[in-house]
Amino acid sequence: MRKSFITGIALVLVLAAGWTAFSGQDSQYLERLDNWAFESPRRPGAVFSHDDHIMDLDDDCSICHHVYEDGKLVPGESSEDYYCSDCHGLKPAPDNSMPLEAAYHKLCRDCHFDEGQGPVLCGECHIKE
Amino acid sequence: MNSFIAFIMGPMVWISAIIFLGGLLFKFIGIIQSVRSKEPYVFSYLTVKHSLRSIGAWLIPFFPKSTRLSPVYYGISYVFHIFLFVIPLFLASHIVLFNEAFQISWPALNDGVADWLSLAVIAALVFFAIRRQMVPEVKYLTSGSDYLLIFLVALPFITGYLAYHQWFAYRWMVVAHVLSGELMLIMIPFSRFSHMLTAPLTRAYMGSEFGNVRHARDW
Numbered sequence: 001m002r003k004s005f006i007t008g009i010a011l012v013l014v015l016a017a018g019w020t021a022f023s024g025q026d027s028q029y030l031e032r033l034d035n036w037a038f039e040s041p042r043r044p045g046a047v048f049s050h051d052d053h054i055m056d057l058d059d060d061c062s063i064c065h066h067v068y069e070d071g072k073l074v075p076g077e078s079s080e081d082y083y084c085s086d087c088h089g090l091k092p093a094p095d096n097s098m099p100l101e102a103a104y105h106k107l108c109r110d111c112h113f114d115e116g117q118g119p120v121l122c123g124e125c126h127i128k129e
Numbered sequence: 130m131n132s133f134i135a136f137i138m139g140p141m142v143w144i145s146a147i148i149f150l151g152g153l154l155f156k157f158i159g160i161i162q163s164v165r166s167k168e169p170y171v172f173s174y175l176t177v178k179h180s181l182r183s184i185g186a187w188l189i190p191f192f193p194k195s196t197r198l199s200p201v202y203y204g205i206s207y208v209f210h211i212f213l214f215v216i217p218l219f220l221a222s223h224i225v226l227f228n229e230a231f232q233i234s235w236p237a238l239n240d241g242v243a244d245w246l247s248l249a250v251i252a253a254l255v256f257f258a259i260r261r262q263m264v265p266e267v268k269y270l271t272s273g274s275d276y277l278l279i280f281l282v283a284l285p286f287i288t289g290y291l292a293y294h295q296w297f298a299y300r301w302m303v304v305a306h307v308l309s310g311e312l313m314l315i316m317i318p319f320s321r322f323s324h325m326l327t328a329p330l331t332r333a334y335m336g337s338e339f340g341n342v343r344h345a346r347d348w
Contacts, residue, residue, distance in 0.1 A: 042240060102229055105225070113135050116132060120131055123293075124299065127295065
């Protein structure tokens with residue numbers, strides 16, 4: 001009884017490890033985001049598939065490339081011609097309530113949580129180089 | 130799976146923190162009530178001055194005489210206890226999460242340094258486990274639950290170390306890391322981890338009895 005229990009646990013662990021190893025970041029369009037805007041990044045740039053997101057979001061660029069005016073989202077306006085860092089400064093300030101790092105984390109992770117899919121843990125995007 | 134992760138990294142953190150702090154508060158009230166009913170005369174000589182004097186003396190590494198008699202054990206114990214708090218509180222990844230939740234931030238440890246310090250904490254726990262086997266008077270007082278508690282403290286550090294290096298089963302390693310950290314917090318009021326509350330209370334009692342009754346030092 002006890003032996004079969006231990007074998008069962010071991011089997012579950014092996015299957016879990018295998019499942020994780022072969023699931024997740026499997027897009028053929030995966031690229032690594034350039035993190036030049038950060039002064040001294042602690043983590044490698046996130047891996048990301050722009051093409052997959054364009055398909056998943058039905059070509060609505062403004063979902064990620066949003067425009068905020070006076071703290072309010074401007075519906076339908078998009079900002080693909082700007083860098084994220086044009087609006088989101090590195091350090092928090094009265095006129096910069098969403099610093100660059102938090103902006104990335106919130107935009108990506110919150111959507112992945114809301115949609116119930118996509119990476120949400122640190123090392124799922126910041127994969128070691 | 131994402132909703133499970135959202136739960137253990139969201140509401141479950143609050144639940145753990147409330148059980149940890151609330152449990153310690155209840156334990157504190159229980160201890161005070163128990164002293165009040167069994168040995169109320171303790172309060173006749175308990176003073177803030179002698180309590181703080183004893184707590185302070187025992188917070189300074191190798192200041193109390195008995196700590197100098199077992200320098201290796203106390204040395205490892207000091208290092209272990211300091212880094213048990215310093216690593217999780219000053220880890221860059223933890224501060225990022227704090228910052229996103231509460232918009233507060235503070236300086237972080239270098240990741241490479243934290244990585245090595247985590248190994249030191251795990252090594253200290255291995256030392257504590259071996260000591261329980263090797264030192265006869267400690268072995269006599271040791272039961273299985275002591276090893277379980279040592280393992281419980283080691284688990285968040287082991288899983289955190291493995292997750293940071295992303296060697297295998299990353300997602301499961303982080304899940305295990307978060308859950309084991311929460312389990313450790315929840316266990317504090319209900320296990321010998323509660324010495325984070327009772328140790329200062331013991332010092333207050335001893336410091337007051339030695340200082341205020343016998344007019345002696347308790348270090």
